[in-house]
Amino acid sequence: MPTHAAVISLSTKGRIEPVDITGDVAGAVRESGIADGIVCIATPHTTTAVYVNEPERGLLQDVVEMAGRLTELGVPLQHNRVDRNAQAHLGGILIGNSVTVPVRDGQPRLGTWQSIFFLELDGPRSRRVCVTVIGG
């Protein structure tokens, strides 16, 4: 049964930073030899997220702004008494730890304006992303 697993390693430089991993995911799909199916991109970290959207420079700044503001709930966050990154966890929960993208003809079947992003929410750090390709 065709399943292929790969791990992408990366280093983030900012506290909140979207990193375009489309090329790495496409490489994992190519390596898998799987022509049609799906590819699941999942982060194993709790203060990061994964999403699919446009790589336009201004939008990347807006994503950083959103990740910082949306989780300002206006009340003290309890997790900050243990570790000062509660907002990073909440951003990870809202945006999500994984995405699934169709695979067609040996490639991620993305739209014209779509790229796959790893979103650092508590950097800078060394991070990994798990890529699983399933199909035939």
Add this chain to the structure above:
Amino acid sequence: MPTHAAVISLSTKGRIEPVDITGDVAGAVRESGIADGIVCIATPHTTTAVYVNEPERGLLQDVVEMAGRLTELGVPLQHNRVDRNAQAHLGGILIGNSVTVPVRDGQPRLGTWQSIFFLELDGPRSRRVCVTVIGG
């Protein structure tokens, strides 16, 4: 290896508009001949989203309201200098570009009150949704 791909085409009429695509997804699952597995529903557009919830008329208005308000960050959005739809992109990132639904006995295994929705965030436009069924 059983994988089946289909594309749903639709036209949206409003700027923000949820479109119930449950029947189309169920049709794609039926066509696939796959009895048990999962179905992945993914949008290739960056100003749309996909979600699963109730088709009650009032709730659909609330979803429209949420999509418009939640991404008003109270600061100028940078992507609006390129294209006046930054909020549509941010809504797509928050709600998500794909959902995965179990398949049982040749049907999407949805709960009593669940329907599958395509969410237009920058319409009206012609749109597509990619459906991939995997299983056996």
Add this chain to the structure above:
Amino acid sequence: MPTHAAVISLSTKGRIEPVDITGDVAGAVRESGIADGIVCIATPHTTTAVYVNEPERGLLQDVVEMAGRLTELGVPLQHNRVDRNAQAHLGGILIGNSVTVPVRDGQPRLGTWQSIFFLELDGPRSRRVCVTVIGG
């Protein structure tokens, strides 16, 4: 074609309550006999969500706070005229009805701080979660 389906049953006690289901999901993956692939965890309810993050006690309180506040849109919600739980539906749409986790060596491939959570948003109630393992 290796596909394995399981249903987790649980009872929630609070109105908004995260329930750690990592052990149940790991059990379903073990039962499946599938070594490598993915596991999809999906809720069939429209006033619940599923997410992956840290089980730290303070963070669980922050998640409850976020689920309650983020969907206070500052306008009357229309679904509340039918049923007084519009915010629970909106929280389910934002956080999402399903997650996908890689499976490696017969186990969910989670990070050090990751657990899988079912999130009750309109409890207390009896609930189910659908687990589907796919791979080889």
